[in-house]
Amino acid sequence: MFRTEYVKKVYADLQKNNANEPEFLQAAQEILESLELIVEKRPDIEQNRILERFLEPERFIQFRVAWLNDKNEVQVNRGYRVQYNSAIGPYKGGIRFHPSVNASIIKFLGLEQILKNSLTTLPMGGGKGGSNFDPKGKSDAEIMRFCQAFMTELYRHIGPDTDVPAGDIGVGGREVGYLFGQYKRIRDEFTGTLTGKGLAFGGSLARTQATGYGVCYFTQEALKTMKGETFQGKTVAVSGAGNVAIYAIEKAQQLGAKVVTCSDSNGWIYDPEGIDVELLKEVKEVKRARLTEYAKERKSAEYHEKKNGEHGVWNYKVDIALPCATQNELNLDDAKALVKNGVQIVCEGANMPTTLEAAHYFIDNGIIYGPGKAANAGGVATSGLEMCQNSARLSWTFEEVDAKLKGIMEGIFHNAHDTAVKYGVKENDLLTGANIAGFEKVCNAMIAEGVF
Numbered sequence: 001m002f003r004t005e006y007v008k009k010v011y012a013d014l015q016k017n018n019a020n021e022p023e024f025l026q027a028a029q030e031i032l033e034s035l036e037l038i039v040e041k042r043p044d045i046e047q048n049r050i051l052e053r054f055l056e057p058e059r060f061i062q063f064r065v066a067w068l069n070d071k072n073e074v075q076v077n078r079g080y081r082v083q084y085n086s087a088i089g090p091y092k093g094g095i096r097f098h099p100s101v102n103a104s105i106i107k108f109l110g111l112e113q114i115l116k117n118s119l120t121t122l123p124m125g126g127g128k129g130g131s132n133f134d135p136k137g138k139s140d141a142e143i144m145r146f147c148q149a150f151m152t153e154l155y156r157h158i159g160p161d162t163d164v165p166a167g168d169i170g171v172g173g174r175e176v177g178y179l180f181g182q183y184k185r186i187r188d189e190f191t192g193t194l195t196g197k198g199l200a201f202g203g204s205l206a207r208t209q210a211t212g213y214g215v216c217y218f219t220q221e222a223l224k225t226m227k228g229e230t231f232q233g234k235t236v237a238v239s240g241a242g243n244v245a246i247y248a249i250e251k252a253q254q255l256g257a258k259v260v261t262c263s264d265s266n267g268w269i270y271d272p273e274g275i276d277v278e279l280l281k282e283v284k285e286v287k288r289a290r291l292t293e294y295a296k297e298r299k300s301a302e303y304h305e306k307k308n309g310e311h312g313v314w315n316y317k318v319d320i321a322l323p324c325a326t327q328n329e330l331n332l333d334d335a336k337a338l339v340k341n342g343v344q345i346v347c348e349g350a351n352m353p354t355t356l357e358a359a360h361y362f363i364d365n366g367i368i369y370g371p372g373k374a375a376n377a378g379g380v381a382t383s384g385l386e387m388c389q390n391s392a393r394l395s396w397t398f399e400e401v402d403a404k405l406k407g408i409m410e411g412i413f414h415n416a417h418d419t420a421v422k423y424g425v426k427e428n429d430l431l432t433g434a435n436i437a438g439f440e441k442v443c444n445a446m447i448a449e450g451v452f
């Protein structure tokens with residue numbers, strides 16, 4: 001797995017100290033496999049014990065969230081915030097509400113976020129938070145009370161120049177609104193402490209679309225540079241049916257592709273005529289319903305129930321795959337099926353959706369592989385743009401924000417690609433390129449700022 005004694009020891013210690021955290025160890029292993037190349041070139045990394053410091057969060061906060069449901073019964077959940085690394089800016093990263101949330105998931109997401117935020121070129125450190133609260137089936141009033149209870153603890157740890165949370169799975173505009181309202185009430189100040197806010201109270205145009213559109217801008221630049229091609233006429237598989245998936249589908253179709261799949265936790269849609277994105281928005285964003293509702297309205301769509309936890313969407317003949325649901329949703333068998341069916345490029349809208357074996361399989365088979373920390377950085381980049389607008393107390397037009405987002409995504413692709421080439425790995429290995437490029441800036445800042 002590793003060649004150098006230093007990296008071997010760092011990873012062995014990490015395994016010992018985080019024994020029951022598989023997602024965190026997976027993310028760390030994937031990053032360390034890339035960073036070994038820079039460690040071999042730069043002895044100052046080992047001298048300054050940068051890898052050990054980089055992998056250890058600056059702060060990990062865990063707290064109780066007690067709230068009342070609609071029957072006036074007391075409910076108790078666990079809340080988290082990891083403030084992972086502030087070398088290049090205030091901690092920045094989303095909040096996830098999902099029953100699977102635990103320390104391992106929060107730490108893997110926070111670690112990825114450090115490199116992602118560095119790649120955006122904006123001054124943002126890495127953080128992430130969440131709760132094992134399950135929003136499914138909760139009333140609007142329950143969601144509000146939970147968000148208020150969550151913020152009643154979190155507020156003391158965050159601030160516009162300290163730590164700026166945003167949304168992630170289970171946390172969208174509605175939840176950010178309730179979190180922001182409670183923060184403002186407790187602190188008695190109106191600042192840009194959260195991003196993804198509503199447009200009436202400091203949100204940025206295009207933040208809703210940013211992650212999904214950004215994945216497509218990244219994919220488009222990769223196709224253009226490495227294959228001289230575009231989205232026009234291509235067939236695309238997307239997983240997920242949430243914020244990232246919806247706007248990835250919308251942009252891919254605007255760019256001339258046909259997206260034939262999407263999915264949620266219960267099942268998936270195969271729609272050979274192309275997903276009707278307006279209908280999908282109506283089902284998921286307005287009604288908050290299941291994909292069965294989409295299939296009822298759309299004659300050309302097939303609905304498949306997930307029976308054995310399979311993700312289903314990776315078995316069709318497509319040119320482009322965009323996993324946009326959740327971690328480890330694309331395994332080695334899925335990767336083999338995609339490659340057999342002629343996929344050319346896989347770019348991740350979700351965080352770590354591809355298992356490590358599957359990622360290696362893509363790279364070894366010449367598929368362009370854009371890891372989430374590069375391909376889905378458009379969401380946090382636009383959050384960074386929201387922070388700029390809040391500080392300046394102004395707002396840019398949709399076109400201005402979208403143009404900046406596009407420029408940032410194209411820049412991230414070229415940075416990852418050029419770094420892959422510079423470090424002598426295959427040019428389709430944007431994983432190594434993104435890991436090294438994101439790390440280098442953080443590492444230099446950590447050394448310059450002294451031992452901490």
Ligand SMILES: NC(=O)C1=CN([C@@H]2O[C@H](COP(=O)(O)OP(=O)(O)OC[C@H]3O[C@@H](n4cnc5c(N)ncnc54)[C@H](O)[C@@H]3O)[C@@H](O)[C@H]2O)C=CC1
Pocket residue numbers: 167168169170171172211239240241242243244245263264265266324325326327349350351376377379380
């Ligand atoms: N919202 C954002 O700006 C960003 C989100 N991401 C990542 O994108 C992914 C999706 O997030 P959002 O679209 O924001 O969330 P969302 O809450 O809007 O949608 C979540 C999506 O994931 C699916 N999903 C969740 N758990 C699942 C499971 N166990 N099995 C199958 N599907 C499952 C849901 O069905 C839904 O399609 C996550 O990995 C998130 O970390 C990454 C960068 C930014």
Ligand SMILES: O=C(O)CCC(=O)C(=O)O
Pocket residue numbers: 092093094095116164165166167168195351376377379380381383
């Ligand atoms: O916009 C943000 O700050 C967070 C986005 C996020 O959670 C992510 O990039 O995974």
